[in-house]
Amino acid sequence: MASDSSKPVYRATTTAPVNIAVIKYWGKRDVTLNLPTNPSLSVTLSQRSLRTLTTASCSAKFPKDDTLSLNGKPQDISSSKRTLACLSNLRSLRQQLEAADSSLPKLSVLSLRIVSENNFPTAAGLASSAAGFAALVRAVADLYQLPQSATELSRIARQGSGSACRSLMGGYVAWRSGDLADGSDSLAEEVAPASHWPEMRALILVVSAEKKDVPSTEGMQTTVGTSELFARRVESVVPERMAAIEAAIRDRDFPKFAEITMRDSNTFHATCLDSWPPIFYMNDVSRAAVRLVHDINSAVGRTVCAYTFDAGPNAVIYYEEKDSALVAGTAKAILGSNTEGWGGPFYETLANVTAPGVELDKIDPRVLSTLKDGVSRVILTGVGEGPVKVQDHLVSETGEIVTN
Numbered sequence: 001m002a003s004d005s006s007k008p009v010y011r012a013t014t015t016a017p018v019n020i021a022v023i024k025y026w027g028k029r030d031v032t033l034n035l036p037t038n039p040s041l042s043v044t045l046s047q048r049s050l051r052t053l054t055t056a057s058c059s060a061k062f063p064k065d066d067t068l069s070l071n072g073k074p075q076d077i078s079s080s081k082r083t084l085a086c087l088s089n090l091r092s093l094r095q096q097l098e099a100a101d102s103s104l105p106k107l108s109v110l111s112l113r114i115v116s117e118n119n120f121p122t123a124a125g126l127a128s129s130a131a132g133f134a135a136l137v138r139a140v141a142d143l144y145q146l147p148q149s150a151t152e153l154s155r156i157a158r159q160g161s162g163s164a165c166r167s168l169m170g171g172y173v174a175w176r177s178g179d180l181a182d183g184s185d186s187l188a189e190e191v192a193p194a195s196h197w198p199e200m201r202a203l204i205l206v207v208s209a210e211k212k213d214v215p216s217t218e219g220m221q222t223t224v225g226t227s228e229l230f231a232r233r234v235e236s237v238v239p240e241r242m243a244a245i246e247a248a249i250r251d252r253d254f255p256k257f258a259e260i261t262m263r264d265s266n267t268f269h270a271t272c273l274d275s276w277p278p279i280f281y282m283n284d285v286s287r288a289a290v291r292l293v294h295d296i297n298s299a300v301g302r303t304v305c306a307y308t309f310d311a312g313p314n315a316v317i318y319y320e321e322k323d324s325a326l327v328a329g330t331a332k333a334i335l336g337s338n339t340e341g342w343g344g345p346f347y348e349t350l351a352n353v354t355a356p357g358v359e360l361d362k363i364d365p366r367v368l369s370t371l372k373d374g375v376s377r378v379i380l381t382g383v384g385e386g387p388v389k390v391q392d393h394l395v396s397e398t399g400e401i402v403t404n
């Protein structure tokens with residue numbers, strides 16, 4: 001029997017971004033294949049702020065079962081149908097390559113050791129599952145040297161977590177819901193690269209970093225099964241908004257982009273409230289953030305910012321870089337520079353801003369105190385690129401997990 005040292009360790013490492021939808025995915029027409037009831041569209045956020053780093057490795061020296069370690073903790077992947085579905089799809093693509101070229105090493109028969117780190121809280125409504133599954137699929141696809149495009153791989157990432165299919169690309173990304181029962185046409189595609197509209201910024205107000213009450217999968221099934229508003233959202237509201245927001249992105253028309261974004265977040269949360277029993281993801285602090293955005297826009301006299309909320313209370317506020325002082329500068333004046341997170345790569349335009357962009361007497365006083373008490377941390381970021389192949393492997397050349 002060959003000694004362990006003669007059994008090579010194959011490795012590939014990637015980073016992957018978070019994305020925040022402006023037209024929300026909410027509802028599945030097929031739970032097993034993770035097929036959505038409606039298309040969605042998101043902005044990929046810069047990995048200079050939020051990112052997952054994942055190494056996929058395989059070797060004949062690893063124990064028989066595939067393993068996944070997330071933030072230093074082993075995960076039970078044997079009970080995660082979604083992770084198993086991603087891995088089995090990727091393996092069969094590798095098998096096809098090996099069957100066509102006998103000179104290729106038989107990686108498809110080796111156990112996988114996958115190690116991942118999120119640089120932000122997991123399962124706290126910061127889209128960790130999107131970045132996490134995108135990184136997992138991208139890293140294993142790189143390890144297996146698969147020729148498939150990001151759009152083709154999105155079909156696999158979608159089965160890990162729907163929103164993950166949109167994190168395989170940078171910029172402005174649409175997930176086409178598709179019509180086919182086997183899901184082969186349910187894919188993500190880039191609507192515009194980040195370079196088309198690089199001035200897009202996002203200020204995330206972290207309201208709660210706790211694990212959320214109703215997980216997305218469960219929440220969306222309750223909505224599909226019980227909300228009367230939901231059918232209208234799927235039939236007419238979303239298709240019209242998809243066309244309109246794609247045009248707004250093409251024309252870099254921020255006011256249009258912003259209004260559609262806010263309305264779609266509101267419609268999504270309305271269908272949650274219309275579910276039975278009702279589901280609440282937004283709280284008083286979230287509602288104060290909504291009010292803040294409307295107050296800023298009306299004080300400035302044009303639409304300079306837009307809010308959106310996922311399945312949790314955190315607010316994501318989109319704006320253009322030229323309006324940083326008006327939007328982020330006002331938020332900073334309200335929250336105080338002691339709130340964690342004012343800094344980092346997107347901070348330059350704000351660093352010298354001392355006065356609020358909008359006078360605070362133009363903002364409802366209850367909003368000021370609710371935000372000051374309820375926002376624990378901010379994240380300043382902006383539109384960014386898709387996954388990047390890197391060499392900071394989380395598995396050593398000899399196969400051990402690297403602890404940072």
Ligand SMILES: Nc1ncnc2c1ncn2[C@@H]1O[C@H](COP(=O)(O)OP(=O)(O)OP(=O)(O)O)[C@@H](O)[C@H]1O
Binds near residue numbers: 124125133
């Ligand atoms: N780096 C990762 N690698 C693999 N799986 C991950 C990774 N990060 C998160 N996940 C998976 O995603 C799950 C969290 O998904 P969940 O949808 O509950 O939260 P979220 O993505 O933060 O919130 P939301 O999708 O509503 O914005 C984790 O329990 C884990 O299974």
Ligand SMILES: C[C@@](O)(CCOP(=O)(O)OP(=O)(O)O)CC(=O)O
Binds near residue numbers: 025040129160216310
């Ligand atoms: C509100 C959302 O963030 C819901 C995301 O849901 P997930 O992609 O987390 O759901 P699963 O497919 O069940 O894993 C909207 C969106 O990102 O489009």
